Amino acid sequence: MTLMIKDLPVYTTVNPIYISKLSKMVERAMSNDVQANKAIVGRNAFAHSSGIHQDGVLKDRSNYEIIDPAMIGFELPDLILTARSGRAALKNRMQTLDIQFVEKEFELYYDCFLRLADTKSIVTDADLVDLCRDINKG
The missing domain is CATH 1.10.8 (Helicase, Ruva Protein; domain 3)
Incomplete structure (x- = not known):
């Protein structure tokens, strides 16, 4: 993903849209769940429960996300409503x-x-x- 979002003089033919699916395949094959807070592929990677983060995400997702979840095949997650939500x-x-x-x-x-x-x-x-x-x- 670094190659996709940074302006580096390096090229790859990897299509990041399959990252999420590949991660799920590995998860099933290994019978081992990906940690919830794992960068990019964890279920909480794009989750926001803090009020200030939620407000920033609602105004402009790039405030707190440098990767668009759709780039890696994720559906846009809902904000998690907790006692810290605003x-x-x-x-x-x-x-x-x-x-x-x-x-x-x-x-x-x-x-x-x-x-x-x-x-x-x-x-x-x-x-x-x-x-x-x-x-x-x-």
Whole structure:
């Protein structure tokens, strides 16, 4: 990948789109999972759970990623919603899930989200839908 993203006087015919698939093949053949935080191919290589990182990624992915995940055959990962997630990530996920909210009431959603996130390591889409449904009922 260094050869692909740096301006070096070296050439390769390797197509990086297959890196992810090749890594998965090796994983299966060796019956050994790639570490989650392994550079480039780990499942957390392009994951962001910190609020400031999430906001930066939403504004411009290149703020925190020098490699476009699509270059190596990865689908663009969702931001991981945790107790460290900020307002930008929560708003983005709510919009992605087509959860309607009134902007002036967003702080209520965010406060409830933080209380839920303090009890769980990761808030799933289903958790968020349930949370918002409960808020809208009350």
